[in-house]
Amino acid sequence: MTGANKQRVDVAIVGGGMAGASLALMLAHFCPHLSVALLEQRALPDADASVRLPSFDTRATAIAAGSLQLFSELGLWNQLRDYCAPIERIQVSDRGRPCGMSMRAAQQPRASFAGMLGAVVENAALGPVLHRALAQTQTQVLAPARVNRVRMVADGAQLDWSAGAGCPDTQLQAGLLVVADGADSPLCRGLGIVTERIEYRQRALVTTLGVQRDHRGTAYERFTDAGPMALLPLPRRDGSHRMALVWTCSEEDAAILRELPEHEFIARLQKRFGWRAGRIERAGRVSDYPLSLSLAREQWRRNLVLLGNCAHFLHPVAGQGFNLTLRDCYGLARALAGADLAQNSTVGLELLEAYGRDRRLDQQLTIGFSDRIPPLFASPGLFARGLRQAGLLALALTPPLRAGFVGQAAGFGL
Incomplete structure (x- = not known):
């Protein structure tokens, strides 16, 4: 391979989805002195193209108030707000039981952003907004770029990538390699990183519903003996x-x-969920995906960090997966910003260990909550039933406890 085909950057991010693009934006904001390359296997839409969203059949992401605050700090909120529905109230209930909990943004000012507990944005809009913003930075975006080989070397990582089948490989060297290419990452397997997985033997059905009345910014989380159900405002x-x-x-x-x-x-959905959100009048195409908890045994090594679903893939209850990833991205960007890194330097183990210690408690609380709450609410046993009802009652009647719960879920708890 000739020298003309070699390039070195401070940070290489493999995976241009929501995790990778978010980290690239945070690095551009907090670490403008670092050179960053983002490699995405698929071609990206033209940054100048308008965002056209269908009325139905789109997937959506719940963004907590703390995450909205991060997007605001990056200057993205004005671009995102047109595609968001605010979450002003969250109603949690246990099917067939009297106790429930209702949380309003007005009652939780320390866990809200612009009068919202969070917002729901359609993924078809979120991705283009992130990449439009990225096009205004100095980040080098390589797409399509298929990473064919990665070798960890003394001064970082060496990547061989190509623009497509039949294209010659180009070599990229990086002081820090960030892997953010999703769950079941072949790159992680190639690096010998073991992922522990718990199969829930359940699936999540997702679709867009047309409802008779205005949701008024209310998000519903309903626990049933078969698993949780969520209706989120759009x-x-x-x-x-x-x-x-x-x-x-x-x-x-x-x-x-x-x-x-x-x-x-x-008809089945209305019977199962009830009438809290009014009459359901339409459903788009229904898709589904298997539910599991997967955790990488190593989220960092010398000159290497895992982010997003390849680091931790969670149950969708309470919509914590992407929000946890954003907090990881923020933690890594601030760690790199606070370090005395010269151009073309490597990122040592000590810095990454400090990043890991800083993120450990938040990850443990969020992952533990996502893993334990669904089986607790699904259990028909008298003890479990009493425990969850007592918990909901305590949250409903104890403002400080409720404030702490909401603060953690909103990303302000730590």
């Missing part, structure tokens, strides 16, 4: 009031439900 479009559905159920039920005609699916 922006109104084409005259329709819309909500995003995440319905956890058994693998057997999921196979049946996703094949039902629209009117039968709506």
Whole structure:
């Protein structure tokens, strides 16, 4: 390989999804002295193209108030707000039981952003907004760029990548390699990183619903004996009031439900969820994905960090996965900003160990919550039933306890 085909950067990020793009933006903001390359396997849309969103069949992400604060600090909130529905109230209930909990942004000023507990944004809009902002930075975006080989060397990482089949390899050297290419990462496997996985033997059905009445910024989390159900507010479009559905159920039920005609699916959903959100009038195409908890045994090594779903893939309850990833990105960017890193330097183990210590408690609390809450609410036993009802009652009646719970979920708890 000739010298003309070699390049060195301070940070190379493999994976241009929401995790990788968010980290690149934070590095551009907090660490402008560092050279950064972002490699994404797929071609990216033109940054000048307008964002066109269908009324139905889009997936959405719940962004906590703390994450909105981060996006605001990056100057992205004005671009995102047009595609967001605010979460002003969260209603949590246990199917068939009297106790529940309602949280309002007005009652939790320390855990809110601009009067919101969070917001829901459609993924089809979030990705283009992130990449548009990235195009205004000095980040080198390589797409399509397939990473064919990675070698960890004394002065960082060496990547061989190509722009497509039949294209020659180009070599990229980096002082720090960040892997953010999603769950089941082949890059992690190639680096010998072991991932521990717990299969929940459940699937999440996701779709967009048309509802009869305005959701008024309310997000619903309903626990049932088969698993949690979430209805999240979406922006109104084409005259329709819309909500995003995440319905956890058994693998057997999921196979049946996703094949039902629209009117039968709506009837089953309405019976299961109830009428809190009003009449459900329409459902888009239903898709589903398996639920599991996967954790990388190593999230960092010398000159190497894992971020996003390849580091930790969570149950969707309470929508904590992407928000935890954003806090990881923020922690890493601030660690690199605070270090005395010269151009073309490597990132030592001591800095990454400090980053890991700083992130440990937040990860443990968030991952533990996402792992333990669904089986607790699904258990039919009298002890578990009493425990969860006592917990909901305590949260409903004890403002300091509720404030701490909301603060952690909103990303302000630590």
